[in-house]
Amino acid sequence: MPLMDHLRELRSRVVKAALFIAVGVAAGFVVFGPVWDALQAPYCRLPQEVRDGGEGCDLIFTGIFDPFFLRFKVAIVVGLLIASPFWLYQLWAFVAPALRGREKRYTYYFVAAAVPLFLTGSGLAYYITGLALEVLFGFATEDMVAMITITNYLNYMILMILVFGFAFVTPLLVILLNLLGVVTHAGLAKWRRLIVFGIFVLSAMVTPAEPISMLALAVPLIVLFEIAELFCFLHDRRRGAAGADGLADDELSPLDDAEDAAEDDARR
Numbered sequence: 001m002p003l004m005d006h007l008r009e010l011r012s013r014v015v016k017a018a019l020f021i022a023v024g025v026a027a028g029f030v031v032f033g034p035v036w037d038a039l040q041a042p043y044c045r046l047p048q049e050v051r052d053g054g055e056g057c058d059l060i061f062t063g064i065f066d067p068f069f070l071r072f073k074v075a076i077v078v079g080l081l082i083a084s085p086f087w088l089y090q091l092w093a094f095v096a097p098a099l100r101g102r103e104k105r106y107t108y109y110f111v112a113a114a115v116p117l118f119l120t121g122s123g124l125a126y127y128i129t130g131l132a133l134e135v136l137f138g139f140a141t142e143d144m145v146a147m148i149t150i151t152n153y154l155n156y157m158i159l160m161i162l163v164f165g166f167a168f169v170t171p172l173l174v175i176l177l178n179l180l181g182v183v184t185h186a187g188l189a190k191w192r193r194l195i196v197f198g199i200f201v202l203s204a205m206v207t208p209a210e211p212i213s214m215l216a217l218a219v220p221l222i223v224l225f226e227i228a229e230l231f232c233f234l235h236d237r238r239r240g241a242a243g244a245d246g247l248a249d250d251e252l253s254p255l256d257d258a259e260d261a262a263e264d265d266a267r268r
Helices: 003-030 032-044 066-082 084-098 106-137 150-179 185-190 192-206 211-241 254-267
Strands: none
Touching: 003 032, 003 066, 003 084, 032 066, 032 106, 032 150, 066 084, 066 106, 066 150, 084 106, 084 150, 106 150, 106 211, 150 192, 150 211, 185 192, 185 211, 192 211
16 A cells, blocks of 8 residues: 555544543443442552551542543543443554455454453552552652642543553554564564563563562563464474465465466376
8 A cells, every 4th residue: 555545544543542532431421420339449448557548538629620530530541441342453453454464354363352351450450559559659758748639630641551551552553563473483482581671571571560560460461472472483493384386385375376277187
């Protein structure tokens, strides 16, 4: 395709993804109440002496527009989660034409794997947030009182949920690059130690400065990376077993079929 056609295709995919996300955001405004209660639950589950020493778990706001931005941000998170099957499919559908015909069937496999991975990462972030907050608040002394603002807490929750969700999808990008022939298993094996080290460094950078969140993100990512590397190994092995024409050793080429048909016609 010419460059302009690629840009038009990209625009079409982005517009479709944005429409699905917009529908999800509208649904997020409708279900704001229970969603906000769920997002606030990790903070409310903290021990009272760790939280603020009082009976409630109310968060404060200091800006005029904070209540509106609270609803808007929650709606965006809900929209991304609800519409994840659709915008992930649009992402994959944009790059799928670059694959060979036999590999295009992985489009559906990608979506089928990406959505559970994204939701699993987001769910893990939600679960680990309470533990991380307890560790962070544990550094406070007895004469300190926690007065956490809604904006500060919500930004922390959104960061954790989205970072974990997108991070769990990144191993699929490794598989995609392998299908495109950009990344090979030999290259991954060569840089394995550096990749593992980089995962720990990035996990420490995008999570709060405490070990629970870092390990909760780094360890699953390493496991997913090893699974992606195994896929690359099997795919490269199958590709290496194919002949120059892209056929397996036990598969007849179209030329062989044509010669057999010509010999049959000659006998007749």
